[in-house]
Amino acid sequence: MRSKFEIGFIVITIAITLLFFIVIGSMFLIPSFEGFINALFSEEMAFAITLTLYTSIISAILVILCCIPIAYTLSRYEFPLKSFFKIIIDLPMAFPEIVIGIAILMFLGSNGIGGYLDALGISLVFNSTGIIIAQFFVALPYAVRMLYSTFNYIDPRYEFVSRSLGYNETSTFFNITLPLAKNGLFATSIISLARCIGTFASVLFVGGGILMKTETLAVSMYLNLSTGDIDLAITSGILLVIISFITIAIMEKYAKESYLQ
Amino acid sequence: MFLEIKNLSVDLREFRLKDINLSIAEGEYFVLIGPTGSGKSVLLETIIGFYKENTGTIKLKDKLLNNVSPENRGIGIVYQDNTLFPNMNVYENIAYGAKNKFSDKEIEKKIDEIAKIMKIKHILHRNVTTLSGGEAQRTTLARALIVEPKIILMDEPFSALDISTQSKLTSLIKKIGAKYNTTFLHVTHNFNDIWNLADRVGVMKDGNIHQVGYVQDVFSRPENNFVADFVGVQNIFEGVITNINSERAKINLKNGIEITSSDIDCLNKINKNSYYKNEIKNNVKDEKEYIKVLIAIRPESIIFSNEKFESSARNQLKGKIIEIIESGPTVLVNVNVEGHIFKGLITKSSAENLNIKNNKDIYLSFKSLNVSIIDEYESFNTY
Structure with a gap:
């Protein structure tokens, strides 16, 4: 017999989840099947899918490579101004993505270091490199936060024991800590990838939102909505939902079993 | 090392x-x-x-x-x-x-x-x-x-x-x-x-x-009252040394109870301290100038008997049983001796043989060797 409390909470959960499902699902009802297929196999959509996956995979790899030492440092070591550094890294999660986009653009554009980079023949904005930079800045704080929790959850005494058995810090990190963080690392990778794929405002600003040049799926949706091509816009949206669903489903399936549970 | x-x-x-x-x-x-x-x-x-x-x-x-x-x-x-x-x-x-x-x-x-x-x-x-x-x-x-x-x-x-x-x-x-x-x-x-x-x-x-x-x-022989308490010495009392020689010391607790201790290590330490030695030899009457110490007696060192008896144990006291706590095969007996609660540990069968029960008068005996003197302690009120 379920208590009233339990029933109440289950009802709230189901109601809100259903609301989410209906809102997201309604997008699938808007385009005609023919319009959806035409949009899906259009040159523009193929370009957007390729660019999104290409930039997102590179960004996600960079995010993981950077977040491992940052998260481990924040979890294990004490150093001056540690709290301040934590706030700085978390900050982008708290303000709108558009702010990150503008900040990166200001920094890398002609008002910042852009002039010097131009002189060296390096261009980091309004191209796929700019997209990767924008995705990196958006996804990194989430990845650090997730992996930080994972490292916190690993008892440092495993590392102490490994050290006492003759392994130095580096070997201990690779032999013990990383394998124990495997599931958290996997989940972080998936979330980072999903975050990179879905990044919009900062990518629009830093990449420039140029048709068939810096047009990711999210940007494509925006550009086509602006020009009134609903089929292309909604197809981009549907693809984003499908990709997100697949990534979350993969994470749910493979990140469940944990050494530390 | x-x-x-x-x-x-x-x-x-x-x-x-x-x-x-x-x-x-x-x-x-x-x-x-x-x-x-x-x-x-x-x-x-x-x-x-x-x-x-x-x-x-x-x-x-x-x-x-x-x-x-x-x-x-x-x-x-x-x-x-x-x-x-x-x-x-x-x-x-x-x-x-x-x-x-x-x-x-x-x-x-x-x-x-x-x-x-x-x-x-x-x-x-x-x-x-x-x-x-x-x-x-x-x-x-x-x-x-x-x-x-x-x-x-x-x-x-x-x-x-x-x-x-x-x-x-x-x-x-x-x-x-x-x-x-x-x-x-x-x-x-x-x-x-x-x-x-x-x-x-x-x-x-x-x-x-x-x-x-x-x-x-x-x-x-715990060296201070913390160690005594931690290692399970349940009988810790404050007193003053009224007489001391190389073999034993007499310690007066409140209400006139006198306990004899042969804690040789501590006696030597106290004897070496000329100030203490002089104070006691001069038989100082002012209570404030006696050496205050704690004494510690392990509960298993206390022997109970219904009658007073002749033995090598230098300490024999009479008290009233106020609490009996059974714990598996042993019984912890709390005895009130002139306001001081002594705790003794005996087996269940001994408790039955002695007919241990609340409010009964009983004799406690313990050797002077089993009375440790703690001369450096933190606070009397700790216990």
């Missing part, structure tokens, strides 16, 4: 180890006890190199360890909880440390040998998450031993185990200690571990070691 710690201080902000001095001989089994938060684990982790010393030295076999990294100290550690690496099976866990020292063939031979001793041969290929508490701790010990550490530090290794498994592991550790001449530094809350394993014992509180000595000495 094999392990020698001198004037060691460690500041972890929220906790400090203060001026620790400790020496452990090769092959010795040293047990460190103390309440939770006294710094026992921090001391172990400082010895192994996980915390940096602020001052002082740690030497192992005359080699200064202060700037040696944990992996090069040759010290093994066994924790209370299962710290077997969950990403490896039992065999891989044991082989992990050995890989740094021995060839694959040697490792195989060594694991075979140690698995036989530890009785874990049948579980070598098991996933460590499926092991029982006893199996896990035997594997942990095997993993620590296989790299042949100079000393093994054990942080409450049995506390998560049931009593039967604890006793099996205790015998196993005794066997290992004898076979490999291993030196152990063992932190525990369990007095059985002390009686069963320890050669010597140290008592810690608030980042300090308060007393180090042979087990019998620490338990029967």
Whole structure:
């Protein structure tokens, strides 16, 4: 017999989840099947899918490579101004993505270091490199936060024991800590990838939102909505939902079993 | 000395180890006890190199360890909880440390040998998450031993185990200690571990070691009221020394009770102090100038009788039973003697033979040798 409390909470959960499902699902009802297929196999959509996956995979790899030492440092070591550094890294999660986009653009554009980079023949904005930079800045704080929790959850005494058995810090990190963080690392990778794929405002600003040049799926949706091509816009949206669903489903399936549970 | 710690201080902000001095001989089994938060684990982790010393030295076999990294100290550690690496099976866990020292063939031979001793041969290929508490701790010990550490530090290794498994592991550790001449530094809350394993014992509180000595000495002659209380001396009373010579001292408790003590170590210490000696020899009448001390008597040192009898016990008191607490095969009897509550421990059958019951008058006897004098104590009101 379920208590009233339990029933109440289950009802709230189901109601809100259903609301989410209906809102997201309604997008699938808007385009005609023919319009959806035409949009899906259009040159523009193929370009957007390729660019999104290409930039997102590179960004996600960079995010993981950077977040491992940052998260481990924040979890294990004490150093001056540690709290301040934590706030700085978390900050982008708290303000709108558009702010990150503008900040990166200001920094890398002609008002910042852009002039010097131009002189060296390096261009980091309004191209796929700019997209990767924008995705990196958006996804990194989430990845650090997730992996930080994972490292916190690993008892440092495993590392102490490994050290006492003759392994130095580096070997201990690779032999013990990383394998124990495997599931958290996997989940972080998936979330980072999903975050990179879905990044919009900062990518629009830093990449420039140029048709068939810096047009990711999210940007494509925006550009086509602006020009009134609903089929292309909604197809981009549907693809984003499908990709997100697949990534979350993969994470749910493979990140469940944990050494530390 | 094999392990020698001198004037060691460690500041972890929220906790400090203060001026620790400790020496452990090769092959010795040293047990460190103390309440939770006294710094026992921090001391172990400082010895192994996980915390940096602020001052002082740690030497192992005359080699200064202060700037040696944990992996090069040759010290093994066994924790209370299962710290077997969950990403490896039992065999891989044991082989992990050995890989740094021995060839694959040697490792195989060594694991075979140690698995036989530890009785874990049948579980070598098991996933460590499926092991029982006893199996896990035997594997942990095997993993620590296989790299042949100079000393093994054990942080409450049995506390998560049931009593039967604890006793099996205790015998196993005794066997290992004898076979490999291993030196152990063992932190525990369990007095059985002390009686069963320890050669010597140290008592810690608030980042300090308060007393180090042979087990019998620490338990029967605690040096201060904290140690007395911690090692289970339930009879601690404040009094003044009214008479002292090289053999015994007479201590007056409140309400005129006189207790005789032959705590030779303490008597010598007091006798050496000329001030005290003069005070007493001059038979100072002013009570303020008597030497205040605490006396400690273990409850198992008290003998009960229904009648007064002639014996070698110099202390015999009459009181009234006020409380009887049964605990398994023993009975703790609280007796009010002129306002002082004496606690004596006897067996259930003795209690039945003596017809122990509340409000009954009873005689208590205890030898002067069993009365410890604590001349340095923190606060009378502690107890």
